[in-house]
Amino acid sequence: MPLPKLPPAVVALVAELKKWPGVGEKTATRYVLHLLGRGPEALSGLKDLFSKVAERVRPCPRCYFLAEGDLCEICSDSSRDASTICVVESAPDLVAIEKMGEYHGLYHVLGGAISAVRGIGPDRLRIRELLDRVEAGNVNEVIVVTGADTEGETTALYIRKALEGKGVRVTRPATGIPMGSSIEFLDGITLMRAMRGRRDI
Amino acid sequence: MPLPKLPPAVVALVAELKKWPGVGEKTATRYVLHLLGRGPEALSGLKDLFSKVAERVRPCPRCYFLAEGDLCEICSDSSRDASTICVVESAPDLVAIEKMGEYHGLYHVLGGAISAVRGIGPDRLRIRELLDRVEAGNVNEVIVVTGADTEGETTALYIRKALEGKGVRVTRPATGIPMGSSIEFLDGITLMRAMRGRRDI
Numbered sequence: 516m517p518l519p520k521l522p523p524a525v526v527a528l529v530a531e532l533k534k535w536p537g538v539g540e541k542t543a544t545r546y547v548l549h550l551l552g553r554g555p556e557a558l559s560g561l562k563d564l565f566s567k568v569a570e571r572v573r574p575c576p577r578c579y580f581l582a583e584g585d586l587c588e589i590c591s592d593s594s595r596d597a598s599t600i601c602v603v604e605s606a607p608d609l610v611a612i613e614k615m616g617e618y619h620g621l622y623h624v625l626g627g628a629i630s631a632v633r634g635i636g637p638d639r640l641r642i643r644e645l646l647d648r649v650e651a652g653n654v655n656e657v658i659v660v661t662g663a664d665t666e667g668e669t670t671a672l673y674i675r676k677a678l679e680g681k682g683v684r685v686t687r688p689a690t691g692i693p694m695g696s697s698i699e700f701l702d703g704i705t706l707m708r709a710m711r712g713r714r715d716i
Numbered sequence: 717m718p719l720p721k722l723p724p725a726v727v728a729l730v731a732e733l734k735k736w737p738g739v740g741e742k743t744a745t746r747y748v749l750h751l752l753g754r755g756p757e758a759l760s761g762l763k764d765l766f767s768k769v770a771e772r773v774r775p776c777p778r779c780y781f782l783a784e785g786d787l788c789e790i791c792s793d794s795s796r797d798a799s800t801i802c803v804v805e806s807a808p809d810l811v812a813i814e815k816m817g818e819y820h821g822l823y824h825v826l827g828g829a830i831s832a833v834r835g836i837g838p839d840r841l842r843i844r845e846l847l848d849r850v851e852a853g854n855v856n857e858v859i860v861v862t863g864a865d866t867e868g869e870t871t872a873l874y875i876r877k878a879l880e881g882k883g884v885r886v887t888r889p890a891t892g893i894p895m896g897s898s899i900e901f902l903d904g905i906t907l908m909r910a911m912r913g914r915r916d917i
Contacts, residue, residue: 520793520814522784524768531765534758536750542738548808549737551773551782557735558770562763564732567725569759572752581752583723592721607749613721 525551577648579624579641580609589613589622596620598655602645602674604628604662612660620658623648628666629673637673645674649681656684663690726752778849780825780842781810790814790823797821799856803846803875805829805863813861821859824849829867830874838874846875850882857885864891 521529525547532543550557574580575587578600582588589595599620603609609622625640648654659674661667675685691709692701701709722730726748733744751758775781776788783789790796800821804810810823826841849855860875862868876886892910893902902910 520781520789521811522773522782522789524765524772524784525782528765528769531762535747537743537746544811545738545808546736547769548806548811551769552806552808555770558766561732562766562770564725564729565759565763565766568729568748568752569756569763571725572723580721581723581726583725588721588723605749605753607746607753610722610745610749 574624578622579626579644580622581606594619598653599658600645600648600654600656601658601660603660604667604670608660620656623657625661625670628661628670630666630669637677640670642674642677646677646681649678649683654683656686658686658688660688775825779823780827780845781823782807795820799854800859801846801849801855801857802859802861804861805868805871809861821857824858826862826871829862829871831867831870838878841871843875843878847878847882850879850884855884857887859887859889861889 521544528547529540529543532538532546533540535543538546550561571583572581573583575582575590577586577590580587580589582590585591596619600623601609601612601618601620602623602625603612604625604627606624609624612618612622623641623645625642625645627635627640629635629637629640645657649657657674657678659671661670671687678685689712690705691712692698692705698706722745729748730741730744733739733747734741736744739747751762772784773782774784776783776791778787778791781788781790783791786792797820801824802810802813802819802821803824803826804813805826805828807825810825813819813823824842824846826843826846828836828841830836830838830841846858850858858875858879860872862871872888879886890913891906892913893899893906899907
């Protein structure tokens with residue numbers, strides 16, 4: 516439904532906000548009207564914040580997470596275990612793992628997953644850069660935390676092969692029944708994998 | 717929960733987005749990571765869109781809705797009925813009425829409601845400007861669509877008194893049982909008003 520009678524600059528901003536994840540026409544309009552209600556300072560403040568992010572934030576030259584300055588805050592933290600690299604598809608995946616608070620190694624952000632459907636080959640991802648890091652030495656383990664879907668699995672297998680003979684352990688997190696789920700509604704593949712991976716209790 | 721290891725410019729932008737209605741830490745982080753994933757063009761595009769809104773959008777000098785240029789799109793539409801003014805608290809309220817598509821008069825945006833609790837007196841609202849519009853003539857009816865809460869009711873009564881003797885009809889939308897609601901869960905005041913306003917069927 517077209518926005519009723521809003522000025523063109525507002526309509527253009529709403530159209531852009533609608534591209535954000537989970538934001539529709541109604542939410543986008545609500546955001547913009549809220550900002551306009553707060554007065555011009557709120558808008559120009561946001562303009563400056565977006566400028567700063569656009570100007571200052573770059574991929575970390577080592578792990579390709581978000582960095583301001585040279586290395587990202589994780590790579591420049593000398594207390595982290597540099598012998599372990601956790602490979603993820605994207606920055607949001609890295610943030611989810613960091614929030615867990617249990618992982619203290621470094622990361623490597625691939626920038627996606629291998630996908631025949633979407634025509635994304637290994638050369639489009641930062642796999643060469645991962646191999647360079649491993650070949651530079653001091654890495655004992657590479658944990659591949661790509662998605663548990665076809666693309667993520669394909670990518671994980673490709674990385675395992677690419678790292679063969681380089682003297683590093685390549686691991687993948689366990690698949691199984693997620694906490695709090697009822698067996699009745701689990702999909703067959705998850706259940707099959709959980710059964711195959713059963714352990715003594 | 718603090719954001720893990722994100723660059724300061726990103727943390728600052730997330731903190732700002734958290735002020736938006738219904739946006740928490742998780743959603744704000746998701747928005748920013750999504751934008752960074754789309755590349756620098758997405759960010760600088762947004763910066764420009766916010767700039768344009770901040771520079772160009774002003775309150776309409778007649779009705780105080782959002783305008784770009786001189787009058788807003790509603791006030792400059794000569795097909796609208798200029799003899800009727802619908803008084804609302806805010807731009808989002810106006811947008812909701814426009815979306816309904818049944819109202820073809822003009823508007824007047826007060827910029828809030830009279831509130832003893834929050835120390836907002838009539839002089840803080842655009843009530844004087846409403847009186848000026850009515851006194852300029854050609855207005856037959858003022859429909860006061862302020863909220864159905866204490867502040868909205870107080871504001872409506874104040875406007876009714878201020879317009880007394882100025883030869884204009886002052887109305888308020890019907891209160892009653894909203895469509896689709898079950899009587900069992902209705903609050904007492906809504907039910908009482910609906911009963912008092914009962915009509916022959």
